[in-house]
Amino acid sequence: MSVGSAMERLRRVERSRLANLPTPLVPSPNLAAHLSDRPLDLSIKMDAETGFALGGNKVRKLEFELAPSRLEGVTCLITAGGPQSNHCRVTAAAAALLGRRCVLVLNGPEPRNPTGNALLHRLFGAEIRTVSDRSLREEFMNREAREEADRGGKALVVPIGASTALGSLGYALAMEELLSQLGTGAPGYWIFTSSSSGGTLAGLTLGLSMSGRYDVHVVAVSADTKAGEMKDHALDLARQGAALVGWSGDLPEDRIITTDAFVGEGYGKPTPESSEAIEVFARHQGVVLDPVYTGKAAAGMIHWIRTGMIPDGQKVVFLHTGGHPALLG
Ligand SMILES: Cc1ncc(COP(=O)(O)O)c(C=O)c1O
Structure with a gap:
């Protein structure tokens, strides 16, 4: 071509x-x-x-990952990252803008006083699930997606970094x-x-x-x-x-x-x-x-x-x- x-x-x-x-x-x-x-x-x-x-x-990459046809019927965006993930920040904000739930699977302990991106994840209304190790993130994202389906919804799992x-x-x-x-x-x-x-x-x-x-x-x-x-x-x-x-x-x-x-x-x-x-x-x-x-x-x-x-x-x-x-x- x-x-x-x-x-x-x-x-x-x-x-x-x-x-x-x-x-x-x-x-x-x-x-x-x-x-x-x-x-x-x-x-x-x-x-x-x-x-x-x-x-x-992440904004340029998510424009494609969150294209309108990929969002049809989707009730929840799920993604993962570190406690200060930029990718999770932008995904959570996009979910807010698009009127979807957002679940973030973050490796690392729940901060007492969230700051920076950790604060923004919460401000954009994402539900946070913490896992002890980054190797567990994939499994937890898939579990969250299955639970959303069991409730009659549909999840879109956005791979880490939208890469x-x-x-x-x-x-x-x-x-x-x-x-x-x-x-x-x-x-x-x-x-x-x-x-x-x-x-x-x-x-x-x-x-x-x-x-x-x-x-x-x-x-x-x-x-x-x-x-x-x-x-x-x-x-x-x-x-x-x-x-x-x-x-x-x-x-x-x-x-x-x-x-x-x-x-x-x-x-x-x-x-x-x-x-x-x-x-x-x-x-x-x-x-x-x-x-x-x-x-x-x-x-x-x-x-x-x-x-x-x-x-x-x-x-x-x-x-x-x-x-x-x-x-x-
Ligand atoms: C601020 C910033 N710069 C660079 C990168 C690296 O980009 P990529 O994951 O596409 O390699 C990331 C994400 O991981 C990021 O958040």
Whole structure:
């Protein structure tokens, strides 16, 4: 299938409009001057400002997962995550907007005084079930779905992070949006993003393949997963996403770089580099990052800039995937 018709199919895939699009691409010369002695063209793609329920990358993915036809007869949305899950925040808000019950299966103890996303989960009216370990989440989601069916209702189980082939289409469109904002003419472009469950990276990969551009690299900085595993999973999802829109072009595997060098001691545990990144973005750009995802992704980007891994004259984009409510958690 030609690029044109696959792109048309992608644009026409049914979705619920939740996000405020396009998000701005903000030139960031002040931050760039702080990070490099040499001229650096740095911008931030503000997906923290997708708008709905305090925004972030989950909004674009959930537009597809919660498409109107998938919601027919659905009485309850069920999903899972950590106690400060951004994905659970946006799913709970979408359930509120759509007039459905929401059950969140969260691993970790019930907080005494919920803050950040934990507070928002409850504010949006979600019913919380806690499990002692993340390995139990799937089983509990399925159990909740069976109980909803026994009561005569119908549950839609949204996979963790909405990182499905369908959800990833939100980031294939985001790549198209970003590339049109960036234009052409520079010798190269480097897009830095946080990655975990892989849907964002999968969509960016598919969108880049469909764009036909060879001048763009994507660097995905892991929040938890091993780099190789993360890349394989994202490529697999991107292939499934391509099948959904009838796209058979090659994926730009060699221009998708994954790294787990900035995870530190583990998921959600700050590192000196992520704490520095959060401070630098706040003080030199007025932009709030989060400690779990974007702080570590920014630490990765800063390292690449400072160690000269980006050739002179090439443009750098930091994709801000949101998550900032967790900073107040
Ligand atoms: C703020 C934020 N950034 C990045 C990610 C990673 O995105 P993905 O799960 O699509 O890899 C997540 C979710 O896990 C997130 O909440």
